[in-house]
Amino acid sequence: MTSLARRRRGIDFWPGFVDALSSLLMVLVFMLLIFTIGQFVLSDALSGRDRALAQLNAELAQLAKTLSMEQDAKAVAMKQVDELSATLATASGERDALRLSLDTTQAALTQAQARGEEDQAQIARLSSDISALDELKRQLEAEIAAQLGALDEEREKLAAQTELSAKSAAQVELLNRQVAALRLQLEEIAASLDLARAQGKAKDVRIEELGKELNLALAQRVNELQRYRSDFFGKLREVLGGRSDIQIVGDRFVVPSELLFASGTDELTPVARQQLDSLATTLSEVASEIPSDVDWVLRIDGHTDRRPIATGRFPSNWELSSARAIAIVKYLVTRGVPANRLSANGFGEFRPLDPGDNEAAYAINRRIEIQLTNR
Template sequence: MIGSRRRSRSTTNVWPGYVDALSALLMLVIFMLLVYVVSQLYLSQTLSDRDTQLARLNAQLNELSELLGLEQNKTDALEDQMASFQDDYSASLTRNDKLVNQLESTREQLMQQTAMAEARAERLASMEQSIDEKEEMSASQQAMILRLSNQIASLREQLRQIASALKLQEQMTAEKEQELEQVSRRLNTLLAERVNQLEQYQSEFFARLRDILASNENIRVVGDRFLLPSELLFASGSAELGEDGMRELDKLAKVLLAVADKIPEDVDWILRIDGHTDVVPINTPKFPSNWELSTARAVAVVRYLAAQGVPERRMVAAGFGEFFPVAEGTSPEALQKNRRIELKLTDR
């Protein structure tokens, strides 16, 4: 009789079924954890690539700005817009970082809950061995299984929400990248237009100035610069313009004013006047070195042209001393070539 009862209880033992269900839940939790770890790695790599692309784009924009220059007033708006886009993108990255942190926190919670579930599974297995004669689970054990099921369901919902947020962030990032690309294309077009316009007026300025100054064999053209010998404009060791130099500068001023009237106001051009000396040192109370002498001569030319009507805001003076020669050696011919005033029509 007793043996019959025991066989009946053995055939209705439900513990193995609950243990299998719990094991399946644990495997599901571990699988979800692995899936989101891989997703995190992929997201980190994607964000790193986008940061690299953005850095490369910014470097290209900076290089274009340094080589070609921009009209200050109009490009300020573009730069502000770029800064706004970058701020938005930085905010997007911040939100991405928060999502990554949330994923990390969720991963840690999953690991903790997995460890707790494993510990509970061990306890349940131990309890099963000690109460294998009972036909039904106690109420506390049933509540424990129910809590585990609810926790797993809650984790699934959190993971679903995080996945949705990441997808939305990827869409926003793609839109920002498209806007940056459009701004870059507009900027390149604007730069090309400004460069073409200035090159046209440079060509006209050079052609007319070459015709007017062609009678003076000492005036040379090197690339996009006119080189006037210092002896044509100044006495030795002096920064005071002579009569011959004033006459040559009068010709230059007429050509420059005629060309300047044709240049649109939105083309930000300037006339660079650079002073250069030879390597022979100078040390006088007025000019302690060749830097002071070359700078004073460039300023003297700027002041004279301004007196002839050339706008002061369209000119810049610089002194280079003896450090940028155009002829090597210390022969009289080389020294004479290096003592010069250079003129260049360019952008600011």
């Protein structure tokens, strides 16, 4: 009965079909979800790439603008380099012309000095001649006075006589001629004396002019050395790196002693030797540009503070300051600086920069001063 009933109902496929259709629908939904997510991710990636591309384009435009500015700056810099090169060439020509002019001035000054010496000798001779002429004038005036006195006496005698003899008349005539000759000679001597005095005044004026020329030439030499001193200080400051503890006071470099020496000694520290090597190199560069006829010297002055020292090697601050200056000079000589261009001096505690009595003042006064100056 059961089997017969089953055969009557037939096979029911609908539930399986519904299940398969549901599964297929779920698969389609999942695929659509995956597609939607992928499209979203792809859209976001494309949008990010667009933004990155826009940013890269902006950076590229900025770089192009920067490159253009750099090219313009390079063109300006090249133009400035050309102008500086032309200026340098002009300055070199002017320097050569100034050196030639200085040599000519020096030669003229030497000749002027020689002429001045000759003029001085001539003035001395003229003064001697003037003195001799003055003496001769006095003698002639005395002789003329005596002759005039004698003539007056003769005239009085002749006037007292009633008759003049021919001999007396001849004597009177001779005396008159002698007096006239003496007066003429006296006038010539006076003219010679006036001429000698005029020549002496002219020589004095010439000597004064030569003195002014000499002072001007010396001033030019001082100014020229000042220019090389400025070059020396500028190059030395560049080498030292603009240290704040090394200062320029007037025309001197002021270096604290602690940078070069240990307390109470004249032994150079390794750092001091490096600094002095730079100093020697800079000095050699500047010295090669200074004309050979400029008599310059690098002066090294040692200074201490006011506190006394009394050791076997240094009985006083004088010995310590002098020994430190000499140590620097000797080291510079080993680095090729000519010994005749160096000077070592020790001043002890007697030239303080700060008169105070405290540690700060002591630190300021313990120093080495370096000065490029005339001999």
